[in-house]
Amino acid sequence: MDKPYVVGIDIGGQTTKIGIVDARGTVLTQTTVRTDTHPDVKDFIEDMSKALNQLLIEVGGIEKIRGIGIGAPNGNYYTGTVENAVNIVWGGSKVIPLAKLVAEKMGVPVALTNDANAAAVGEMTYGAARGMKNFIMITLGTGVGSGIVINGEVVYGHDGFAGELGHTTIVRNNGRQCNCGRSGCLETYASAIGVARTAREWLESSGEPSALRDISHLITSKDVFEAASRGDRMAIRIFDFTGKKLGEAFADFVAFSAPEAIVLFGGLARSGDLLLKPVEDAMNANLLHLWKNKIKIIFSQLKESDAAILGASALAWELK
């Protein structure tokens, strides 16, 4: 193959990861640059392209590169822009034509989408969803992100922003306040922050003994996971509660697109059976009869340290 590699770039608020990937999903070489030190996007691209050019030396230069895929918060696949990305120092309240800027700088085609969609393409190309045409990727990190694949293609919708399943409403009355300005969003319950929030609420509202009471710092989802792993009953019930909310939401997602599987990714997905069991139970209890016990819930198969780069890179294989 003339151009055997693709580049994956995952842009986060603090750090941007850059890697060169082969068709089997091996990250040949990777590096990072700071995102948050460049208020001007041109400086950021300058820095990023320098870092990328360093990597390219190792693989035989830009001639070996089929294209570049970028995963970025609020990335719009249709327009190649990053829109109002408040967590990116060069992004807030602006529409940045990032794909175009990077394509001009590097001289190869560039595709861009948000991080959850990139994760879905990564999973379909290299991971747990290989061979699947219909699945939903749910990323359980600080928030809850989603990438929906139907007929083998990511759903971008009319405007490029489809797949905001973390902001479907799971609690209609007196739901938790969400950063998006609404309340009761799935992400306020089923994210890492949601788990920590449940812990803090429950500790405050009950006198139930729990190892979580001994924690002196602000409780995190990791603390809850560790306590649950050691058998702490309240911590286990927090995972039950979180899984129930997720599973109830999943039943509605299935009614929409009848996926073969729902793929879980992200920090909270590392909780394994602690989370999986209540998710499956609640989903099956809420599914229409025809889908009961037929929808798989599986974990990402991408190595977490490589996943962001792999997801972004996978987009580039689809460039013509």
Added chain:
Amino acid sequence: MDKPYVVGIDIGGQTTKIGIVDARGTVLTQTTVRTDTHPDVKDFIEDMSKALNQLLIEVGGIEKIRGIGIGAPNGNYYTGTVENAVNIVWGGSKVIPLAKLVAEKMGVPVALTNDANAAAVGEMTYGAARGMKNFIMITLGTGVGSGIVINGEVVYGHDGFAGELGHTTIVRNNGRQCNCGRSGCLETYASAIGVARTAREWLESSGEPSALRDISHLITSKDVFEAASRGDRMAIRIFDFTGKKLGEAFADFVAFSAPEAIVLFGGLARSGDLLLKPVEDAMNANLLHLWKNKIKIIFSQLKESDAAILGASALAWELK
């Protein structure tokens, strides 16, 4: 064009409608046969094909027909089967290979799907969704059906049964019992039956005066519509309540597929602004900021008497 026409067949529990349609969506000729008098599907097909052959004489015979589209309850597009259709006398607890049987009988290709999906294809081919690539069709009849179009194609999902939005959960605690065995389904609130149910519940639980109290038969959604049109306050609030439930659900649907529009069809959609206004208000109040006031809610543009045939027929244009 050698084969300028298609056939649309809409199978209901009582009656089956059959029509021949041209490329502009004109129903050239149509007829009906009884569904409920044929416990054996072979007798049904025999009867239906006789009726169809009569129609064909008027348009120049089967040589003029590109294909046949069938809309049927529990119709599966992938397999061409009607599965466990309890409301069809020949359908309950069985898998009927209807598309194959009709294709063998008539000698032309046959496509089959459920009625709501057929309605979506009809609206895209001849109606309010012409030119749209991303929209959601919601049929508000006895129940609530849906057909989801993404990238110009109906979403069938992994198993052919995607798009059961009437069975997403809109009330999580103490929701109304649904025929599907679950509770709190959108269809228990936002269908014609749901509207009547709301009326009966409210009349019983309050002493509020309302023209609805003068009705001596079992109250229907049409009674509520007529009372609301005449200014009855409780009837108007019943539409507000119904619209709110629909609008809240629509906000979640938008988060899934970011459609250009949601198209309403069916008896309850004839309520016009009485329903539309509260739907729009509730949807916009629950949408993420990026979609507020951007998603159109529109009514079907197909003549109701022709719509079922048109929807089914539209499927046949997509046959190769």
